Amino acid sequence: MQFTAKDIALMLKGTVEGNPLAEVSHLAKIEEAQAGSLSFLANPKYEQYLYVTNASIVIINNDQQLAAPVKSTLIRVENAYSAFTILLEAYNTFKLQKEGIEQPSFVHESATVGSNAYIGAFAYISQDVKIGNNCKIYPNCYIAGNVKLGDNVTLFPGVVIYFDCVIGSNVIIHSGAVIGSDGFGFAPNPDGTYNKIAQIGNVIIEDDVEVGSNATIDRATMGSTIxxxxxxxxxxxxIAHNVEVGANTVIAAQTGIAGSSKLGENVMLGGQVGVVGHITLAKGTQVQAQAGVSRSIVEEGKRWAGSPAIGYTADMRSNVIVSHLPELERRVRELETIIKELKKDVQ
Amino acid sequence: MQFTAKDIALMLKGTVEGNPLAEVSHLAKIEEAQAGSLSFLANPKYEQYLYVTNASIVIINNDQQLAAPVKSTLIRVENAYSAFTILLEAYNTFKLQKEGIEQPSFVHESATVGSNAYIGAFAYISQDVKIGNNCKIYPNCYIAGNVKLGDNVTLFPGVVIYFDCVIGSNVIIHSGAVIGSDGFGFAPNPDGTYNKIAQIGNVIIEDDVEVGSNATIDRATMGSTIxxxxxxxxxxxxIAHNVEVGANTVIAAQTGIAGSSKLGENVMLGGQVGVVGHITLAKGTQVQAQAGVSRSIVEEGKRWAGSPAIGYTADMRSNVIVSHLPELERRVRELETIIKELKKDVQ
Amino acid sequence: MQFTAKDIALMLKGTVEGNPLAEVSHLAKIEEAQAGSLSFLANPKYEQYLYVTNASIVIINNDQQLAAPVKSTLIRVENAYSAFTILLEAYNTFKLQKEGIEQPSFVHESATVGSNAYIGAFAYISQDVKIGNNCKIYPNCYIAGNVKLGDNVTLFPGVVIYFDCVIGSNVIIHSGAVIGSDGFGFAPNPDGTYNKIAQIGNVIIEDDVEVGSNATIDRATMGSTIxxxxxxxxxxxxIAHNVEVGANTVIAAQTGIAGSSKLGENVMLGGQVGVVGHITLAKGTQVQAQAGVSRSIVEEGKRWAGSPAIGYTADMRSNVIVSHLPELERRVRELETIIKELKKDVQ
Incomplete structure (x- = not known):
């Protein structure tokens, strides 16, 4: 892939300053760019690199002032950052374009697959599955019976979706993620053994969701994990059985949400957070990494930290003191000694 | 699937109150039930729903009193909850029935497979593998050389079992779980690099075990992880190498057990718990979510929490104070001021 | 596999004491050994077992004194532990020997595969992939377009490597690990939704790296995760996008490193550790299990613990007091009471 400054300016509706025939073959950060790189400058913090970069082309904002000469050809646009993300997107769309049904793959005769599908070799599509248009099912994926996928869904290699689950449109699921495995439900017997409680619900994933690699979302006991x-x-x-995660919520890596908890919209959970079962987190709740939320949070838009989680500011303050606890203990001991003396003096 | 109240009552040895020809097609919670739903009432807390539910049929206990008229057809049984779990089970058994060897799959000529097996497409069964009766090996599973599986084992899609491992009967392993990968053993060299210590042991999983999706159980360095x-x-x-987990122990999501630790019977570990290596947890030990157990626990049946873990009650008490530490520090500061004054007064 | 003491002594350049024709078929720890076992004694703590073991052969150090009669045939070597790990290694090399291209597998016509390769059934090798010599690609692995693998690489079943990633020589990746999935990057919109930021970088894994089962290493937004x-x-x-992990660093299970953080050489992270994004950990830093590192660490070779992480010794001291916080609070309360009384007395 080789593109000229002229081509790119046309695509981004920008104007070229310098050589319109300058060619680039790849995208790079301005501080790491080399000959053939296309870079951008949006954050003023990085302006210094503009004057020293080896990038063949740099995209900059229309109103960017130049404090020194620039070797690179420039393309000026309204918003350099947005323009660049459009290029990133275009690059990836190009890299990930795939179409056709590779062999050997397994598509049950009762399954329906929409137009422009990619179905990779060794992918398995079961009975009564319905797949929308423009979907990509990479190799080694498994889609169980009666699963429905909307349009523009991408399942990267090795994704597993258990029976009856429903996936919306524009959903991306990364490799190794498992959707719809059994919830962890067991009834104890008097002799200490457990009986499995059959998990007959499903998982519903709505539109525009992205699921990371090796994430797990369990099916509901009855009803749906949503x-x-x-x-x-x-x-x-x-994500355990019967959990409901509100729209536009963001959940960082290695976090776990126990059974039947409900998260509001636009919640943000940091990495390695734990949320106990059967609680509710209000809309806009933010939880710091490694926190453990053990009670429902009813007030919207607050920030929490610690395990068990308390208000963020209180947690910050407590942490400072925890790290100096031995000193606090020493101060108390000194007070005890002084007071003993004082009592003697007073009596 | 359509069933009448009469059919179901026969199956559950119950008695019908209402229309014996009422039909249902699916199972649902009483509070979410609709026409065609079969529900149950066991917990008195939910009795209110009995009088308003749209369920076509509700299973109730023989001794359930009715405080108001009920639209649904009722089926009375000895234990409504147990009866319902039997139906859940039957439903899932039906949904998950599979038989036969799909193609293309790979079964080594030296492998033996019992009766009524399901082997999905793209499953791989290596040399000298022995598989019992009524086993289901879903697509994309991999079973390495010399592995043994008992009867009624289900491996959901994408399970991997490394060589020499032994799996008992009635074991369920969910998608993406990896059994028998190498333990994390490396010997440091003087120059800061590491030599891998070959891991030649195996994993033994006894009867009636269930393993969740994307769980990992490492093989022993020598001997067995059990x-x-x-x-x-x-x-x-x-679960790290050489760990032993006692019978009927329950381990919630994202918990990790480091090398060579031994858990007693009926231990319960919450989610995201960490157990360090080379320790022992007594029978019946219960550990709260996110706790970190750093020492052996010898007393049976106790509850632990916190990281490092201490007794549950002590941890609860400490947590309350931790969240008010700045106040405690302020109280100490006030005491210091007062005492300074007092000392002046006294002297 | 049957070997005589004479065979093994020859291989290890050791000398036989006892029956040179004694035969062994497997390796075992000295305390668990039986007839047919080959064991070793290196740690003086285990010497007692030497006099009671049923092992047919035991490897011991040249300078090992015998305090009592020994039934087993002995093989004396310079370093019994090293000698034994050589045998472990040989055993595993034998167990894991594989060669040839199994069918059905998918190898794109533009891919190049070096000599002595094993490519298992249902493995998928995409366009422009380059694989070195002596590589083993087990069944159900997926290697995306333009990926490069060095020599002697082993990918256990079900490994996924996304496009453009580069893997060095002597790398071992265990089942279910995902290399090069998208970094977790989203730009918020004013309406609360998010736009995906395309992740066009890659992952570079250098020589001699081992990656555990179901681990995930995300590709860089731009540039490389290294x-x-x-x-x-x-x-x-x-391991999140744009992270860099220094040479010979060791990372225990379930640990997470957030985006763009840089770890120095010979860092050691315990299990379930969290490292926040955009920080640096100095060479030789050691972090205890479950700790949360929230700030850059500049001093080399120090030990850290707790969440948020503080110095190891300070953390140990604070933990002791945390577990006795209710008592500390009671002492402060007593002081308050005494002082109230004292003040009355003084005034």
Whole structure:
């Protein structure tokens, strides 16, 4: 892939300053760019690199002033950052374009697959599955019976979706993620053994959701585990049975949400957070990494930290003192000694 | 699937009150039930729903009193909850029935497979593998050389079992779980690099064990990592080399157990718990979510919390004070001021 | 596999004491050995077992004194432990020997594969992939377009490597690990939704690295996520986009490193550790299990613990007091009472 400054300016509706025939073959950060790189400058903090970069082309804001000469050809646009993300997107769309049904793959005769599908070799599509248009099912994926996928869904290699689950449109699921495995439900017997409680519900993932690699989302015991529109789930996250995650909630890596908890919209959970079962987190709740939320949070838009989680500011303050606890203990001991003396003096 | 009240009452040895020809097609919670739903009432807390539910049929206890008229057809049984779990089980058995060897799959000529097996497409069964009766090996599973599986084992899609491992009967392993990968053993060299210590042991999983999706259980360096009868392991759990997990122990999601630790019977570990290596947890030990157990626990049946873990009650008490530490520090500061004054007064 | 004491002594350049024709078929710890076992004694703590073991052969150090008669045939060598790890290694090399291209597998016509390769059934090798010599690609692995693998690389079943990633020589990646999935990058919109930021970088894994099962290493947004030479990564570890892990660093299970953080050489992270994004950990830093590192660490070779992490010794001291906080609070309360009384007395 080789593009000229002229081509790119045309695509981004920008204007060229310098050589319109300058060619680039790849995208790079301005501080790491080399001959053939296309870079951008949006953050003023990085302006210094503009005057020393080896990038063949740099995209900059229309109103960017130049404090020194620039070797690179420039393309001026309204918003350099947005323009660059459009290029990133275009690059990836190009890299990830795939179409056709590779062999050997397994598509049950009762399954329906929409137009422009990619179905990789060794992918398995079961009975009564319905797949929308423009979907990509990479190799080694498994889609169980009666699963429904909307349009523009991408399942990267090795994704597993258990029976009856429903996936919306524009959903991306990364490799190794497991959707719809059994919830962890067992009834104890008097002799200490357990009986499995059959998990007959499903998982519903709405539109525009992304699920990270090796994340796990369990099916409901009955009813549905629900991931609402626009939710972003990072790698190795665990979502237990009957959980409901509100729209546009973001969950960082290795976080776990226990059974039947309900998260509001636009919640943000840091990495390695734990949320106990059967609680509710209000809309806009933010939880710091490694925190453990053990009670429902009813007030919207607050920030929490610690395990068990308390208000963020209180946690920060407590942490400072925890790290100096031996000193606090010493101060108390000194007070005890002084007071003993004082009591003697007073009596 | 359509069933009448009469059919179901026959199956559950119950008695019908209402229309014996009422039909249902699916199971649902009483509070979410609709026409065509079969529900149950066991917990008195939910009795209110009995009088308003749209369920076509509700299973109730023989001794359930009716405080108001009920629209649904009722089926009375000895234990409504147990009866319902039997139906859940039957439903899932039906949904998950599979038989036959799909193609293309890979079964080594030296492998033996018992009766009524399901082997999915793209499953791989290596040399000298022995598989019992009624086993289901879903697509994309991999079973390495010399592995043994008992009867009624289910491996959901994408399970991997490394060589020499032994799996008992009635074991369920969910998608993406990895059994028998190398323990994390490396010997340091003087120059800061590491030599891998070959891991030649195996994993033994006894009967009636369930392993969650994307869980990992490492093989022993020598000897065996052992998961005893009836153990239930949730998603994304890590069990290191040479660990032994006692019978009927339950381990919630994302918990990790480091090398060579031994857990007694009927231990319960919450989610995201960490257990350090080379320790022992007594029978019946219960550990709260996110706790970190750093020492052996010898007393049976106690509850632990915190990181490092201390007794549960002590931890609860300490947590309350931790969240008010700045106040405690202020109180100490005030005492210091007062005492300074007092000392002046006294002197 | 049957070997005589004479065979083994020859291989290890040792000398036989006892029956040179004694035969062994497997390796075992001295305390668990039986007839047919080959064991070793290196640690003086285990010497007692030498006089009671049923092992047919025991490897011991040249300078090992015998305090009592020994039934087993002995093989004396310079370093019994090293000699035994050589045997472990040989055993595993034998167990894991594989060669040839199994069918059905998918190898794109533009891919190049070096000599002595094993490519298992249902493995998928995409366009422009380059694989070195002596590589083993087990069944159900997926290697995306333009990936490069060095020599002697082993990918256990179900490994996924996304496009453009570069893997060095002597790398071992265990089952279910995902290399190069998208970094977790989203730009917030004013309406609360998020736009995905395309992740066009890659992952570079240098020589001699081992990656545990179901671990995830995300590709960089731009540039590379880099795992340097000799790094050892345990199961279920998460490495986010643009992270750089220094040579010979060791990361235990379930630990997570957030975006753009840089770890120095020979860092050691315990299990379930969290490292926040955009920080630096100095060479030789050691972090205890479950700790949360929230700030850059500049001093080399120090030990850290707690969440947020503080110096190891300070953390140990604070933990002791945390577990006795209710008592400390009571002491402060007593002081308050005494002082109230004292003040009355003084006034």
């Amino acid at each position: 991931i609402r529109k626009g939710v972003k789930i990072d790698n190795l996250v665990q | 998961i005893r009868k009836g153990v239930k392991i949730d998603n994304l759990v890590q | 795992i340097r030479k000799g790094v050892k990564i345990d199961n279920l570890v998460q």
